[in-house]
Amino acid sequence: MKASTFLAPLLLTTGVYSWGPMGHATVAYIAQHYLDGAARILTSHLLSGASLPDIASWADSYRYTDGGAFSQVFHYIDAHDQVPHKCNIKMERDCPPEGCIVTAIANYTERILNDDLSFSERADALKFVIHFIGDVQQPLHTENLAVGGNEITVFWGNESVKTNLHAAWDRNIPETLAGGSTIATSASFANSIIQDLETGIYSNLKKDWTSCGSIKRGIGCPKAWAQDANKIVCSDVLPNGVEEVQNKDISGAYYERNKMIARQQIAKGGYRLGLWLNKIAKAEQLKCRA
Numbered sequence: 390m391k392a393s394t395f396l397a398p399l400l401l402t403t404g405v406y407s408w409g410p411m412g413h414a415t416v417a418y419i420a421q422h423y424l425d426g427a428a429r430i431l432t433s434h435l436l437s438g439a440s441l442p443d444i445a446s447w448a449d450s451y452r453y454t455d456g457g458a459f460s461q462v463f464h465y466i467d468a469h470d471q472v473p474h475k476c477n478i479k480m481e482r483d484c485p486p487e488g489c490i491v492t493a494i495a496n497y498t499e500r501i502l503n504d505d506l507s508f509s510e511r512a513d514a515l516k517f518v519i520h521f522i523g524d525v526q527q528p529l530h531t532e533n534l535a536v537g538g539n540e541i542t543v544f545w546g547n548e549s550v551k552t553n554l555h556a557a558w559d560r561n562i563p564e565t566l567a568g569g570s571t572i573a574t575s576a577s578f579a580n581s582i583i584q585d586l587e588t589g590i591y592s593n594l595k596k597d598w599t600s601c602g603s604i605k606r607g608i609g610c611p612k613a614w615a616q617d618a619n620k621i622v623c624s625d626v627l628p629n630g631v632e633e634v635q636n637k638d639i640s641g642a643y644y645e646r647n648k649m650i651a652r653q654q655i656a657k658g659g660y661r662l663g664l665w666l667n668k669i670a671k672a673e674q675l676k677c678r679a
């Protein structure tokens with residue numbers, strides 16, 4: 390999702406940016422469940438005792454500060470593909486020199502482990518990774534069309550709730566499914582997803598979700614995750630093109646069709662983040678022994 394100059398203040402006032410705080414906290418709760426001992430110690434140290442859900446939306450406040458404006462472009466990748474006919478990500482085409490979510494995840498992963506940086510730089514790197522591994526699962530964070538769906542007007546419920554397709558995926562769909570928008574809601578939403586990861590509908594799928602490999606592969610995993618989310622733009626978000634949703638109420642059949650897709654993306658985010666942080670903690674330990 391590209392930020393045009395007029396859009397940033399609009400996004401701020403309507404609270405529209407990436408999964409809402411509820412979605413990001415859910416990803417963080419799930420990840421926390423999967424942290425091993427070393428990752429618990431490392432994250433608690435770098436976050437000065439704060440929990441993952443506490444800081445999961447920090448990057449969305451920071452991007453709108455003067456000092457954090459540079460990080461705006463790191464929340465997405467603008468795939469210039471041909472929805473709904475062909476969805477794909479090409480780094481040379483879609484990730485500009487200033488960066489995108491794919492290079493940002495690789496960069497901040499490396500920075501968590503970089504001893505030449507200050508404590509606060511490494512802490513920020515961790516907070517970015519926790520946030521961006523959530524964002525990269527949101528299909529419309531991997532799409533250029535209509536500013537990642539921000540310019541596709543939709544209604545939620547009735548004419549009084551006018552929003553846009555990007556915001557509907559960030560908030561309306563997951564928050565309707567979870568039954569609220571608060572951090573407290575995210576804890577119970579996360580628990581139901583963890584159950585599905587352990588013994589339910591995701592238990593046989595989750596191994597594939599982390600098959601992209603090592604943190605040492607640079608953009609390998611973040612690119613695979615972005616491609617995974619981008620495919621969903623063609624298959625589920627806009628399979629019939631923009632006309633199907635533009636100026637329509639999407640809280641009925643569209644919501645029913647997509648709610649489990651959104652939930653599964655949040656499940657992937659939590660599981661991928663948890664195991665990613667374990668790998669970072671492992672690399673940190675090996676570094677100490679070397």
Ligand SMILES: *[C@@H]1O[C@H](CO)[C@@H](O)[C@H](O)[C@H]1NC(C)=O
Nearest residue numbers: 487488489492493496497500
């Ligand atoms: C890596 O992170 C630093 C610190 O925030 C930032 O200045 C730099 O632009 C980032 N590089 C990439 C490629 O994202």
Ligand SMILES: *[C@@H]1O[C@H](CO)[C@@H](O)[C@H](O)[C@H]1NC(C)=O
Nearest residue numbers: 544545546547548549550551
């Ligand atoms: C539209 O939805 C809002 C929020 O749910 C509600 O307060 C309002 O009464 C509804 N209006 C109509 C005409 O149904």
Ligand SMILES: [Zn+2]
Nearest residue numbers: 407449464524
């Ligand atoms: Zn974000």
